Amino acid sequence: MIALLNDVADADPRYEDFSVWHYRTNSWWWQHQGAVIRLGHKIEIGLRFDLDGLRIQGAWWYPAPGQVTSFRKAVATEGSGHELFSIIEDLRAKGYDISGDVMKRPPRGYPCDHSCTDLLRHRSLIAAYPLGCDDWLHTPEAVGKVLAAADDLDAMLTWLVRHVNSST
Numbered sequence: 001m002i003a004l005l006n007d008v009a010d011a012d013p014r015y016e017d018f019s020v021w022h023y024r025t026n027s028w029w030w031q032h033q034g035a036v037i038r039l040g041h042k043i044e045i046g047l048r049f050d051l052d053g054l055r056i057q058g059a060w061w062y063p064a065p066g067q068v069t070s071f072r073k074a075v076a077t078e079g080s081g082h083e084l085f086s087i088i089e090d091l092r093a094k095g096y097d098i099s100g101d102v103m104k105r106p107p108r109g110y111p112c113d114h115s116c117t118d119l120l121r122h123r124s125l126i127a128a129y130p131l132g133c134d135d136w137l138h139t140p141e142a143v144g145k146v147l148a149a150a151d152d153l154d155a156m157l158t159w160l161v162r163h164v165n166s167s168t
Helices: 004-009 065-075 078-093 141-163
Strands: 018-021 031-039 041-048 052-060 097-099 123-133
Touching: 004 031, 004 141, 018 065, 031 052, 031 141, 041 141, 052 141, 065 141, 078 097, 078 141, 123 141
Parallel strands: none
Antiparallel strands: 018 031, 031 041, 041 052, 052 123, 097 123
């Protein structure tokens, strides 16, 4: 994991702020090695090796105070909200699973028929994709696969850094 992250950071300096976690004593943690690449406050790329292979996700989670409010204001704004909606739909079309902490109803103060109601319900946003467990996993080709997936996630993460991170 550390070698992969060093190679990814060498290829793109934006990914230099990373850490590896889940060093514990029981076998579950050794079979599920995780790492994060920090892009902003609470905004990151996550990587996980497990018995199913390598998984990547772009995430804004465990929001800091004020971030959910900033997120909702940006989503409710006509231009930036439709920009994020388009980015999310593009990720879905590429096979990314979109999830997060999602409320059952739109938040107070926002109309139920807003064009981005589904996004307004989010209190966190995660786009995840399994890269698999093929022969390339332990070769230099893995760096290219991670960078390609990071490119897919770049628009969403850049949007989040611009609109959510600016409040912190």
